[in-house]
Amino acid sequence: MLLPVKLVSFLFLLQSWLLSAQSLAAPAFNDDVLGLIVFKAGLSDPQSRLVSWSEEDNVACKWAGVKCDPNTSRVTELALDGFSLSGHIGRGLARLQSLTLLQLSRNNFSGEIPPILAQIPSLEVLDLSSNALSGSISEALFQQCGRLKSISLAKNSLSGPLPKSLTSCLNLQRLNFSSNRLSGQLLPGIWSLASLRFLDLSDNLLEGEIPGGIESVADLKVISLRNNHLVGLLPESLGKCLNLKSIDFGGNYFRGSLPVSMRELGLCRYLDVSLNSLTGEFPDWIGEMGRLEFLDISGNKFSGRVPSSLGNLQLLKQVNVSRNRLSGSLPESFGGCVSLRVVDFGHNSFSGNLPSWIFVLALESASLNGNRYSGSITFPASWSQSFESLQVLDLSSNALTGGIPGAVGNFSRLQSLNVSCNSLAGSIPASVGELNTTRVLDMSHNRLSGSIPPEVGRSVSLQQLRLDRNMLIGAIPKEIGNCSSLTSLVLSQNNLTGPLPGSVTNLSNLEVLDLSFNNLSGSLPKELTNLSRLVSFNVSFNHLEGELPVGGFFNTIPSSSVIGNPYLCGSIVKQSCPAVHPKPLVLNPNSSVSNHGPLPPNLRHKRIVLSISSLVAIGAAVFIALGVVTVSILNMHARTSMARSAAASAFSGDEDFSPSHDTEANYGKLVMFSGEAEFATGAQSLLNKNCEIGRGGFGTVYKTELRAGRSIAIKKLNTTSLVKCQEDFEREVKTLGKIRHLNLVTLEGYYWTPSLQLLINEYVSGGSLHKHLHDGGEDSCLAWQQRFNIILGIAKGLAHLHRMGVIHYNMKSSNVLIDVSGDPKVGDFALARLLPGLDRYILSSKIQSALGYMAPEFACQSVKITEKCDVYGFGVLTLEVLTGKRPVEYMEDDVVVLSDMVREALDEGRIEECIDMRLKGGYPVEEAIPVIKLGLICASQVPSNRPDMEEVIRILELIQSSSEKEEMES
The missing domain is CATH 3.80.10.10 (Ribonuclease Inhibitor)
Structure with missing residues (x-):
């Protein structure tokens, strides 16, 4: 009888333990539910993808995008990729203490990345890519990252430096921070992440040199540092990373030659070092990289011949060696690259006849433009693979x-x-x-x-x-x-x-x-x-x-x-x-009706009456016209007086001001983004005629000083056709006030009344570019390097505007100011946003002084106004800077359009005649000619033919001679 008693006691104890365990586990399960419900509460879910998430459930295992541990029912994976969600990443996720995978990619999450995610100790995969996240990456985010294996924050708007705590993630295998605005230098300890296999930091603003020690990352398979501002030499020990399959260092400022150690990379399939300043001969040892499928060394300064060893690359599919200094003929060994599909040998100095293998292989794209090829074009007499495969053939700009x-x-x-x-x-x-x-x-x-x-x-x-x-x-x-x-x-x-x-x-x-x-x-x-x-x-x-x-x-x-x-x-x-129309009948008063006698008295009387009536009508019309003109002048005078009165009332003394950012007076509202709001000379002189320094299509500019002694420029906007709603005006102006860049005039504040609007801008003392080009005379002639730097600076300013989603609309030399250092600052940007509706005919009338700079699509209602309109204006402005001529010049019996004149000179081989004579030969032809060509491309009549401003910057930086680059870097 003892055995059954003991068995019953054991079962009783077991049941009690299970009940106790359930009572303890239930809150934990509900903690996951609570955390996800809190997370959902801060989101917008337009497609109702999270409709299955209900606070009534005890567990979240059946919810959309959620996976659980089958034993504990704890949430282990949250995958909401492409759910069209928006909002902030809430703190509720920190409750998911068993989470191993968090994937929120391809949504519209905004704000900063919450450091509280570091409190999830089990997290192994973090994917927040393709969102609208901003701000810097907190150091706290990676302070507890011992189990983290994969991080992707790509395609956001993150800024600031790479967090140093990242180097403590010793188990990290994949790191992708590409397509952000990260700046600063690469972390010195980046290569301490010995488990790293995938590294992508491309399309950022990183600078400095690549730190040494890359050979310690033995398992590295993919590295991409493309499109940054990195300098120096490529790592000499790169070839010791024997597992590398993909290398992309394109779009930086690397110099020197390719490291010889790279010949050991027998597994490498993808190699891109394009758009740098690499020199030396095309290395023969690249033919030893037998697995290579993609090779791009374009946009460098490689010289010499293309080695025949490239014919050993049987797997090669794409090769691009364009825009270098290569010469000679292309080796016939390329005919053995049976996998080759895309070749670009353009803009070198290749000569001789066209390679026969071009029309033998099954190529899809072949570009040999901009070389010195001669002879005739010879297609195969019989059927060829290229007849059915070739999609692009460019043989332009040769001597065929x-x-x-x-x-x-x-x-x-x-x-x-x-x-x-x-x-x-x-x-x-x-x-x-x-x-x-x-x-x-x-x-x-x-x-x-x-x-x-x-x-x-x-x-x-x-x-x-x-x-x-x-x-x-x-x-x-x-x-x-x-x-x-x-x-x-x-x-x-x-x-x-x-x-x-x-x-x-x-x-x-x-x-x-x-x-x-x-x-x-x-x-x-x-x-x-x-x-x-x-x-x-x-x-x-x-x-x-x-x-x-x-x-x-x-x-x-x-x-x-x-x-x-x-x-x-x-x-x-x-x-x-x-x-x-048929000619009207005209009666001669000196002839008879039948041409045989005088006009009858009654008819003669009617003619006299008609003449008097005509004169009376004409006189009345003239009187009415004079009356209209008089009334219009009086109205304009009255409006001007009212505006001046409003200004005087609004700025009636220092008692209306305080150092605060936002001051409400009886007559208007003054906002200073910088915090300074007191004017040294008193407000009465703000719109004094004696302080006027310029006029434009959108208003008049005055100069004054703040009490701190700093000068500012105040633009009194023309009220005609401008926004009348204070809320709309303030929204647009505050948006513009957030834009900051070295090559943009800073908007420091504004003043608002229904009848008077002022924009308070940074004062730039050097005057306008227009003045330097056309009003300064021989003594103030800009040197070549000054002109080049001005063009590059304008491009950088415009590119920043475009990155911020802002179109200038009114590019011209009078809207570019030169500071005391000689740097350009683009001003008056996006004032067209203050129009009640962006009607291009209204806009054209407001900026009619920009004749010659306006893109042709302004004249066509059906064509969308885009950033390419600014590119057109930049192109004309570039030609103006290099030639010293106005965009449109009116001669005695002709009109000369600058872009047409330069384009014709280029076609006729006399382009050097167009460069400003005041430079007197003091310019490098190898830089000036490409810049002029770039200006013509930007001023193309077809918007799609114009590059974007980021491309323009890269082209300008490539045009600079190596000596000037070294001088600037030193």
Whole structure:
């Protein structure tokens, strides 16, 4: 009987223990639920992806995005990738003490990363990538990271330095902080993370040199430091990381040669060192990296020949050696790279005939532009793999001769063919009509003759057709109207005759039409006004006649686009068109009705009465017009008096001010972002005429001083068409007040009343760039390096605006100020945001002084205004700085447009004549010419052809000579 008693006692004890364990575990389970419910409460869930999350549940294991430990029911994984959530990452997550994976990527979380996440001791994977997180990364975040294996904070807006505590995460295998705004230097202890396999810090603002010791990370497989500001030499011991498969150091300022130790990287598949300042010969040992699939050394200063050892790379798929100083011929051994798909050898000094293997391998893209290749283009006589594979072929800017082979039509997948800027002759083969997939066809700047084949109309995918600067004759074929996808049609500088075919008006996607410098005749079709996307139109110097199209885009075209056609008429050319109505009957008062006697008395009396009535009507009209003008002048005087009165009342003395940031007076509101709000001379003199220092399309600028002795500039805004709502005005101005950059004028505060708005800006003492270029005379001529630095500084300022989502809208030399150090500061940015609605015609009237700087899309309602408008203005401004000429100059009987003049000089090989004569040869030609070309590219008529400002900065920095770079770094 004892055994059953003991068994019963044991079971009783076991049951009691289980009940006790459940009572203790329940709060822990509810703690997970509570933490997630608190986290959810701070979120916006537009797609109701978290609808299953209910506080009524005891556990969260069945909730969307949640996984639990099957034994304990504790939450171990929270994966909300791509749930479209927004809000802050709440403190409730810290309750998830068993969490190993936290994945919140591809949402719209904002604010800072809460350091409290460090209180989750079990966390192994943290992925907050592709959000809108900002601020710096707290040191506390990685103070308890012993189990952390993977961190991704990529694609956010994080700033500041890398946290030093990161080096304590000794188990870390993956680290991805790419695409942020992180700055400072790489951590000296970064290579103490011996378990690291993946490191991506690309697309940040990191600077300094790569610290030594990389060889200690033996398991490193992927490293990317692309697009930073890193300098110095590449790590000499890089080749000791034998497991490396991907290396990307592109877009920095590295110098020297490639480390020889890299020849040991037999597992490396991806190598990118593009856009640096690397020198030396193309190393022969790269042929020993047998697994290499991608090789990019473009945008450096490598010299010498391409080694034949590259033919050993059987797995090589893409190779880019463009924009270096390589010479000689490409080795025939490339023919053995059977996996090769994309090659770019452009902008070097390669010479000789085109490599035969280009049209033998199954290449998809081949670029050999900007070299010294001569001889003819020879396609294979028989079938070739390239006929079915090649999509991009660029042979432009060489010295090729001969004709265009008829076999060009065999490339069934060709999307872009560019053979421009050569010496090709003969006719355009009719086989171009077989290029059904081709989008870009550029045969410009050659010696092609004959007519444009009508078969071109069968190329229905064509978007850009350029045949300009040839010797083509005959009429423009009407079949060209079948190319319904055309956005750019440039046939200028040929000998084309006949009328413009009406079928051109069917090209509804057309943005650019240039038929200038031909022998076209007849009238322009009125239906051209139906081309709603047109942004550039030029038919100058032909034999066209009749009335110009009227309406829409054609009401805004410059006269320079139609000059040289003496028989064209219309308001643009200031020549009235002949009347088409029958001539009115005119009676001679000295002749009889029948031409045989005097006018009868009654008829003569009526004529006199009509004449008197006409005179009375004319007199009344003149009287009314004078009255309107008088009243308008009185109204303007009254409004000016009211504005001055309001200003005097608003700034009636120091008692209306305090050092606070936000001062409400009886008549208005003054806000100073910097904290200083007291003016040294008293408020009465703020808008004193004697303090006026400038006027512009948006208002008048006055100079005054704060009590601390610091000068500021006050812009009194024109109230016409400006925001009348205080809330809207303040929202826009406070947004602009947060923008800070070395090359931007700082907005320090504002003043508001319904009838008076003032912007308080940093005062820049050096005057405007316009003054330095055009009003300073010989003695104040800017030197070359000053001009280059000004262009680069303007580019950096604009790029920062664009990163902040702000468009300037009004780029011109008078809006660029020069400080005492010679640095440029871009001012008056985004004042167009203060307009009640961004109507481009209102905007054009406000900034009409920017004539010549305004992008052509301002004239077209259907084209979106983007940052590319600022790029256009920057391009014109660049040309202005280098030439010393105004964007538009009015001669006695002609109008000279700067960009057109420079472009023509470039085409004719006399570009050096355009550079400001005041420099007197004191400039490096190898820098000046590329900068001018960059300006022309930025001022392209087609927005998509313009680079963005980040690209502009990189190009300018690459243009700088190595000696100047070393001088700046030292």
